[in-house]
Amino acid sequence: MSKINRNYQVVIGKLLVFLMTLILTFIGGEIGVKANVSMSSDSSSSVNSEPSSQMSNSKDSSKDSPEVTKTESNQTERNLITGKEKKTAVSNETKKTVQVGQSTENKSDNIAVTEAQKKGTVVVSYLYNETKNREEVYAKKKITGVVGTPYKTKALDLLNNNGQWILESKSNNTAGLFKSGIINVSYYYRTDVESDVEHKDGSDTCIDWTADKRIGIVQHDYVNGASILFERLNYNKKQYALTIWNTNGNVIKDRTINFGHEYSFVFQKSSSYIITVDSNGDLSVISRFLVGKQIQNAILIVSPNEPLFYRYKNYARPSRIDSKSEKAQKSVTNKKKLIRKQQKLPQTGDSSNNYASYLLVILIISIAAVFKRKNMRY
Numbered sequence: 136m137s138k139i140n141r142n143y144q145v146v147i148g149k150l151l152v153f154l155m156t157l158i159l160t161f162i163g164g165e166i167g168v169k170a171n172v173s174m175s176s177d178s179s180s181s182v183n184s185e186p187s188s189q190m191s192n193s194k195d196s197s198k199d200s201p202e203v204t205k206t207e208s209n210q211t212e213r214n215l216i217t218g219k220e221k222k223t224a225v226s227n228e229t230k231k232t233v234q235v236g237q238s239t240e241n242k243s244d245n246i247a248v249t250e251a252q253k254k255g256t257v258v259v260s261y262l263y264n265e266t267k268n269r270e271e272v273y274a275k276k277k278i279t280g281v282v283g284t285p286y287k288t289k290a291l292d293l294l295n296n297n298g299q300w301i302l303e304s305k306s307n308n309t310a311g312l313f314k315s316g317i318i319n320v321s322y323y324y325r326t327d328v329e330s331d332v333e334h335k336d337g338s339d340t341c342i343d344w345t346a347d348k349r350i351g352i353v354q355h356d357y358v359n360g361a362s363i364l365f366e367r368l369n370y371n372k373k374q375y376a377l378t379i380w381n382t383n384g385n386v387i388k389d390r391t392i393n394f395g396h397e398y399s400f401v402f403q404k405s406s407s408y409i410i411t412v413d414s415n416g417d418l419s420v421i422s423r424f425l426v427g428k429q430i431q432n433a434i435l436i437v438s439p440n441e442p443l444f445y446r447y448k449n450y451a452r453p454s455r456i457d458s459k460s461e462k463a464q465k466s467v468t469n470k471k472k473l474i475r476k477q478q479k480l481p482q483t484g485d486s487s488n489n490y491a492s493y494l495l496v497i498l499i500i501s502i503a504a505v506f507k508r509k510n511m512r513y
Contacts, residue, residue: 252281253282255280256317259321260275263325263326281313282315285311285313288310289309299352301346303324304322305321305322308320326346329341329342339355340437340445341353342443348440350439351367353437361382361422364377364379377390379400381403388400394415395414397410405424419434432450434446
């Protein structure tokens, strides 16, 4: 019985040792798994601390269990070191990738900024021809803008305000988008045509035409020193600016006259003008001046479709020129005088009126005397 109990105790002891070995081995493996997980997620300092914990657990398990050897402990340490090196390598590679990505992004941003700041230039030239074979530059200007953005140019107004230049043509790129380099835009003008004619009486007519034969300026200087000027300042309006100077060089009329009208002006009872402007702007001026006992009569006709017409003639006339208003005033005055004359009573010095009065008085006295005698008889 005692021998059986001993054998039983030995078997139970071996079973206990085996169970203890299994438990220690399981505990050691679980600690190793935890160490690997911690190493992949924590910093390098936590990774360094866990191998020592693993080694201590391995030493404890080697003391408790003869099946855990130093070789296994060394292998575990090498695995931990290899894992650390792999993590470090992965971390370095990630940093390099991030740096490369950042560098690429910065380069693309720089390129975008450079393209956005790139400028283009538009050079606008306003040209005219003094001769058929030569182009002259009247003006030139530059416009700058960001490449890809729109630009728009416009013609200069060289027609109005006594410019008399008409826009003949222009290039096809007067509007568009800025691009790298220089864009040339051109506007072409036709200049005005001037003529100056001196007449036989010594007067002078100067005319400024547009290239398409429209009246721009007409100035006529009379031989006596008077002058008349027509100016078309705005070709969008059918009208002229009229200025008249007298023989002393003083302005006596400054106003606007419209196409399709006739105007009459009389100044100081010694000069007059009848001006007719037709619907196309053709001019007709009849002028009269009193010089001594003569009237200087002149007719000026200016039309783009006809040669310049000018005729003058002197007339022997009374000492002044009467306007329509003056004639009307004279007529009214004469009527008033006639009415007053008819209403005027006889004056004492009028013999015919006095003789009739005397006869009338004598007749009345005679009749009265006859009636008085008859009354006395009865």
